[in-house]
Amino acid sequence: MNMIEKIEMMMKERDLNKSDVAKGAGIPYTTLDGLFKKGFENVRFPTLKKLAQFFDVSMEYLSNENEDNRDFGKVFINEFDADEQRLISLWRKLSRDEQMKLIGRIEAKLEDDKE
Numbered sequence: 001m002n003m004i005e006k007i008e009m010m011m012k013e014r015d016l017n018k019s020d021v022a023k024g025a026g027i028p029y030t031t032l033d034g035l036f037k038k039g040f041e042n043v044r045f046p047t048l049k050k051l052a053q054f055f056d057v058s059m060e061y062l063s064n065e066n067e068d069n070r071d072f073g074k075v076f077i078n079e080f081d082a083d084e085q086r087l088i089s090l091w092r093k094l095s096r097d098e099q100m101k102l103i104g105r106i107e108a109k110l111e112d113d114k115e
Contacts, residue, residue, distance in 0.1 A: 002065050003040040010055045026055035
């Protein structure tokens, strides 16, 4: 099943139209409509990510025509211990700029520890 077929199937299951999906996923209607008309071969990463998040599937599931398992590529929170879950929760509260600064600090710390 290709990406369009998967999205159409999930839309049908949820009784959604393209306008509902575009609004819910936070992408322009014209972008979504264009993907249906022209195909998903040139879908941009941010669009694919938003569609996957909206339908609660992985980008890997959407983009892999040979994969029918909706859980394919998903990471389940119960695979992490309590400290890892807390880190993820805190991470998601940070702005993108704060996340990038924190990554820089962690990388610097790891580099210092090598010396």
